[in-house]
Amino acid sequence: MFEKLPLLLFSVILAIFGLRGCLAAYSYTTQWINVPVDHFSFANNDTFKLRYLKNDSFAFEPDSAVILFYAGNEGDIELFAQNTGFMWDAVADHSNRLNAELIFAEHRYYGQSLPYGNKSYNSAKELGYLSSEQALADFASLLQEINPGNRRPVVAIGGSYGGMLAAWFRMKYPHMVLGAIAASAPVLQFRNITPCGVYNRILTSVFSTAYSNECSDNIRKSWAVLRSQSETDAGRALITRKFHLCANLTKHEDIGDLIDYLNDMYSNLAMANYPYPADFLAPLPAYPVREFCWRLKGKNLNDTQLVESLAEAVSVYSNYTNKVKCLDVKTSTTEALGTRGWDFQSCTEMVMPMCSDGDKDMFEPEQWDFKKYSDDCFKKFGVRPRSEFEMITRYGGYQIDSATNIVFSNGLLDPWSGAGVLRTPNNRIKIVIIPEGAHHIDLRAKNDKDPQSVRAARQIHINTIKEWLSQN
Amino acid sequence: MFEKLPLLLFSVILAIFGLRGCLAAYSYTTQWINVPVDHFSFANNDTFKLRYLKNDSFAFEPDSAVILFYAGNEGDIELFAQNTGFMWDAVADHSNRLNAELIFAEHRYYGQSLPYGNKSYNSAKELGYLSSEQALADFASLLQEINPGNRRPVVAIGGSYGGMLAAWFRMKYPHMVLGAIAASAPVLQFRNITPCGVYNRILTSVFSTAYSNECSDNIRKSWAVLRSQSETDAGRALITRKFHLCANLTKHEDIGDLIDYLNDMYSNLAMANYPYPADFLAPLPAYPVREFCWRLKGKNLNDTQLVESLAEAVSVYSNYTNKVKCLDVKTSTTEALGTRGWDFQSCTEMVMPMCSDGDKDMFEPEQWDFKKYSDDCFKKFGVRPRSEFEMITRYGGYQIDSATNIVFSNGLLDPWSGAGVLRTPNNRIKIVIIPEGAHHIDLRAKNDKDPQSVRAARQIHINTIKEWLSQN
Numbered sequence: 001m002f003e004k005l006p007l008l009l010f011s012v013i014l015a016i017f018g019l020r021g022c023l024a025a026y027s028y029t030t031q032w033i034n035v036p037v038d039h040f041s042f043a044n045n046d047t048f049k050l051r052y053l054k055n056d057s058f059a060f061e062p063d064s065a066v067i068l069f070y071a072g073n074e075g076d077i078e079l080f081a082q083n084t085g086f087m088w089d090a091v092a093d094h095s096n097r098l099n100a101e102l103i104f105a106e107h108r109y110y111g112q113s114l115p116y117g118n119k120s121y122n123s124a125k126e127l128g129y130l131s132s133e134q135a136l137a138d139f140a141s142l143l144q145e146i147n148p149g150n151r152r153p154v155v156a157i158g159g160s161y162g163g164m165l166a167a168w169f170r171m172k173y174p175h176m177v178l179g180a181i182a183a184s185a186p187v188l189q190f191r192n193i194t195p196c197g198v199y200n201r202i203l204t205s206v207f208s209t210a211y212s213n214e215c216s217d218n219i220r221k222s223w224a225v226l227r228s229q230s231e232t233d234a235g236r237a238l239i240t241r242k243f244h245l246c247a248n249l250t251k252h253e254d255i256g257d258l259i260d261y262l263n264d265m266y267s268n269l270a271m272a273n274y275p276y277p278a279d280f281l282a283p284l285p286a287y288p289v290r291e292f293c294w295r296l297k298g299k300n301l302n303d304t305q306l307v308e309s310l311a312e313a314v315s316v317y318s319n320y321t322n323k324v325k326c327l328d329v330k331t332s333t334t335e336a337l338g339t340r341g342w343d344f345q346s347c348t349e350m351v352m353p354m355c356s357d358g359d360k361d362m363f364e365p366e367q368w369d370f371k372k373y374s375d376d377c378f379k380k381f382g383v384r385p386r387s388e389f390e391m392i393t394r395y396g397g398y399q400i401d402s403a404t405n406i407v408f409s410n411g412l413l414d415p416w417s418g419a420g421v422l423r424t425p426n427n428r429i430k431i432v433i434i435p436e437g438a439h440h441i442d443l444r445a446k447n448d449k450d451p452q453s454v455r456a457a458r459q460i461h462i463n464t465i466k467e468w469l470s471q472n
Numbered sequence: 473m474f475e476k477l478p479l480l481l482f483s484v485i486l487a488i489f490g491l492r493g494c495l496a497a498y499s500y501t502t503q504w505i506n507v508p509v510d511h512f513s514f515a516n517n518d519t520f521k522l523r524y525l526k527n528d529s530f531a532f533e534p535d536s537a538v539i540l541f542y543a544g545n546e547g548d549i550e551l552f553a554q555n556t557g558f559m560w561d562a563v564a565d566h567s568n569r570l571n572a573e574l575i576f577a578e579h580r581y582y583g584q585s586l587p588y589g590n591k592s593y594n595s596a597k598e599l600g601y602l603s604s605e606q607a608l609a610d611f612a613s614l615l616q617e618i619n620p621g622n623r624r625p626v627v628a629i630g631g632s633y634g635g636m637l638a639a640w641f642r643m644k645y646p647h648m649v650l651g652a653i654a655a656s657a658p659v660l661q662f663r664n665i666t667p668c669g670v671y672n673r674i675l676t677s678v679f680s681t682a683y684s685n686e687c688s689d690n691i692r693k694s695w696a697v698l699r700s701q702s703e704t705d706a707g708r709a710l711i712t713r714k715f716h717l718c719a720n721l722t723k724h725e726d727i728g729d730l731i732d733y734l735n736d737m738y739s740n741l742a743m744a745n746y747p748y749p750a751d752f753l754a755p756l757p758a759y760p761v762r763e764f765c766w767r768l769k770g771k772n773l774n775d776t777q778l779v780e781s782l783a784e785a786v787s788v789y790s791n792y793t794n795k796v797k798c799l800d801v802k803t804s805t806t807e808a809l810g811t812r813g814w815d816f817q818s819c820t821e822m823v824m825p826m827c828s829d830g831d832k833d834m835f836e837p838e839q840w841d842f843k844k845y846s847d848d849c850f851k852k853f854g855v856r857p858r859s860e861f862e863m864i865t866r867y868g869g870y871q872i873d874s875a876t877n878i879v880f881s882n883g884l885l886d887p888w889s890g891a892g893v894l895r896t897p898n899n900r901i902k903i904v905i906i907p908e909g910a911h912h913i914d915l916r917a918k919n920d921k922d923p924q925s926v927r928a929a930r931q932i933h934i935n936t937i938k939e940w941l942s943q944n
Contacts (some may be wrong), residue, residue: 040512042820042855043600128515144865172644174875175868348514383514393616396647402876403646 026088028053028081028102033145035108037115037129039137044129048115050108050138053081056101058091066100066469067147067154069177071139071169073162074342076111077104080162085445086458087157096462105142107135107165109341124383127344133394136169143176153472155465156180159440160416161350168395171403179405179468181461182421183440187408189352189419191388193397196355196368198418204361206270206289206413215293218301219266220362222310223259225303230255238304242311244319246326261329263363265317271439273413276449283320286449291316347377349394351385352419404428407464409457411437430464432457498560500525500553500574505617507580509587509601511609516601520587522580522610525553528573530563538572538941539619539626541649543611543641545634546814548583549576552634557917558930559629568934577614579607579637581813596855599816605866608641615648625944627937628652631912632888633822639893640867643875651877651940653933654893655912659880661824661891663860665869668827668840670890676833678742678761678885687765690773691738692834694782695731697775702727710776714783716791718798733801735835737789743911745885748921755792758921763788819849821866823857824891876900879936881929883909902936904929 031054037046059065068087073080081104091100106113109130114120121127143154154177158166163185170180188194207216229235236249239258249255272278273289285291295313298305318327346352351373356363374384391397403425409432410420416439424431434442436451442458503526509518531537540559545552553576563572578585581602586592593599615626626649630638635657642652660666680688701707708721711730721727744750745761757763767785770777790799818824823845828835846856863869875897881904882892888911896903906914908923914930 040605129513133512175871399647
């Protein structure tokens with residue numbers, strides 16, 4: 001189960017963002033540049049077209065305008081442009097006096113930036129150039145082209161994996177970027193530098209405190225109940241009926257898909273635990289974890305009661321609009337959004353160990369098993385992670401003393417926050433803790449319901465950008 | 473001509489170092505680690521064995537010993553280990569109290585670190601993984617293995633291209649290396665940040681001042697004399713006889729090889745302009761440029777006199793031992809030492825523009841012509857430089873304000889010094905100018921003839937390393 005978690009958690013961010021209805025909210029031109037498929041070797045000299053989006057209508061002195069550069073994530077860049085309201089708000093708010101243009105760079109192999117067109121995912125031969133370092137080099141090539149000689153200052157901005165990229169871009173290409181705002185960037189979710197169980201403990205804590213700790217207690221109990229119920233015809237029928245499953249449970253093993261679905265759901269609910277309704281591919285209410293947990297209260301529920309309550313709670317996530325006919329646990333809501341690419345990245349460099357013990361967290365115990373993880377990857381793609389230490393070797397893990405001009409922001413309601421940078425290594429890395437914040441809420445558009453800590457975080461971002469500019 | 477210069481100048485360093493007679497002077501164990509052929513992509517998952525040399529006999533507290541890490545150049549690492557006496561002197565001198573072990577890492581595709589064995593140079597398919605970024609990633613993998621968790625401090629050291637790598641390693645992997653001593657590292661010899669004529673002007677100045685400026689004046693005159701003499705039978709016979717050429721000049725065009733030879737020679741003499749005899753593959757006297765120029769003095773020499781004097785002067789370089797029977801201008805003294813690899817690097821990423829005007833320098837005028845350069849590369853290897861800006865995009869050019877803990881040392885007798893970092897961008901980059909220094913003389917073993925400025929430079933290196941360690 002948890003071997004799969006990192007693959008899914010990141011992509012779901014896109015789902016959170018995936019409010020296709022608001023795609024017209026911001027305007028931009030779509031542009032393309034040619035970049036090498038392989039920036040670091042010369043055995044393959046192919047090039048491809050990388051997409052980026054541009055808005056310079058807020059730059060009141062274009063020749064000296066700052067570039068706010070979104071470091072694209074594992075998905076279609078339009079979704080990020082439309083859903084990183086912070087950047088649009090920052091330039092539109094005249095009181096900021098920020099003479100800036102916006103650039104949103106698409107990450108290779110996602111959206112429309114496919115090096116080998118519709119063959120890009122055929123095999124490791126085509127897909128092998130999907131890596132964070134290659135993506136950073138794309139960003140460098142793009143900036144070399146649109147900002148020759150680095151004459152105008154650039155600030156990188158990103159959330160989640162994009163936040164990691166923004167921070168790493170500042171570390172690896174400090175001559176091209178004055179600073180980076182890295183929101184909810186779990187740059188420490190690697191071997192031995194963050195315990196593998198931290199993610200699930202924070203997640204559990206979010207569910208313990210949103211309404212009452214009966215919620216996480218009931219979740220912890222639910223796994224055994226679901227598994228034992230699934231062993232009898234009557235139990236399978238109960239689960240099928242209560243959850244409105246599209247496909248009947250016909251045998252014991254079928255419960256696995258529901259269990260995977262639930263595990264994903266808990267992460268997604270916590271990441272999107274915003275104080276206002278937000279549209280997933282399916283919509284969510286404000287404070288969805290509280291809504292969920294309110295339905296899963298009660299002590300000493302018997303098996304049937306637990307299944308009933310859980311099924312009702314799940315409907316907050318699966319059917320908030322009441323329009324979904326049945327629950328299809330096999331269809332990820334995020335399938336269209338780069339999960340295959342992220343799968344591959346997780347199997348090569350982005351190995352983020354996860355585990356649970358069922359005691360300090362509400363999940364079924366599962367150890368981190370690198371060998372099994374690697375074997376699964378080999379089955380899937382014919383590749384293995386090069387090592388568990390790859391990303392620490394590459395980017396330094398927590399040894400980032402020499403990095404400067406990065407803001408690491410983390411919401412304490414975000415399970416990824418445990419792997420964020422929470423202590424500054426020097427006087428030029430800023431840490432912003434958002435006690436009431438879920439996954440990079442600070443990069444979202446402002447909202448009347450935003451708690452004070454989120455508003456303050458955004459103001460820190462703006463002030464820090466100005467501070468960097470004034471020191472430049 | 474000058475399109476060829478960067479290819480040759482770097483490799484000749486090896487020749488300067490190539491004192492095979494002293495190979496036993498320092499002792500070490502030879503070790504190997506497996507590294508990926510391609511660190512940044514996953515289309516090719518081959519691995520190969522990278523060689524490194526190790527001496528820990530001077531580490532008096534092995535568990536906490538500093539690693540002095542030589543960032544291997546474009547050649548066999550044993551030559552560098554044997555000829556970077558500074559490192560051996562540093563650990564052997566007990567008064568330094570430097571608890572350190574020495575590691576010399578071989579650069580991929582040179583020496584015995586051949587990713588595809590004797591097929592490594594077959595075509596761009598095998599050779600394409602020869603790049604500076606891949607070499608730096610090799611160094612990172614090596615350190616990850618021998619120094620897990622970066623528990624012991626590491627200082628990178630290198631000269632010339634190795635100096636560039638040492639500096640870049642600190643910039644790109646600051647978590648793995650506390651600081652870098654970059655000697656005679658022309659990190660600014662790239663498009664538009666150092667004028668293409670600077671190298672030849674410094675070279676000319678070295679020849680103007682070593683004995684008298686008649687030397688550079690006569691060199692400047694010599695090109696036309698050689699070319700016009702080569703147009704007649706009598707002239708060709710004169711040149712053949714005076715230079716003791718192994719192959720008679722039989723036609724006008726034959727003079728080209730001698731002219732190429734001379735151009736290489738001037739660079740080599742200046743780089744190796746040490747105050748004591750040093751062994752090339754052919755040996756050189758102390759202050760070889762002075763020895764050369766003493767033989768090329770005189771005003772208003774007629775053509776025959778100029779040919780005679782030049783030929784005599786050239787023998788300082790070509791036949792100092794009087795054992796060479798004839799001058800073979802087609803055989804580079806450095807052929808065995810990685811020139812093919814450097815040729816490839818120059819045709820892909822290491823594009824270092826060179827030019828001359830025959831007025832401010834003593835060479836035949838030749839403009840920098842990137843298109844012609846690129847076309848020549850395509851003919852040779854089927855590859856072209858990706859862009860003239862490649863290395864500036866990658867490593868920042870002169871925009872290295874955020875780099876820290878690097879010493880850039882440059883000798884003013886070294887033609888490469890014009891493209892060195894000569895002004896500090898901040899208070900943690902140290903600049904060491906060695907007025908009496910040729911090409912990275914400060915990394916050579918101490919010698920009674922060393923001028924005070926060279927001794928002082930070495931002391932600064934030692935003190936700076938200790939300073940970094942004390943701040944760690």
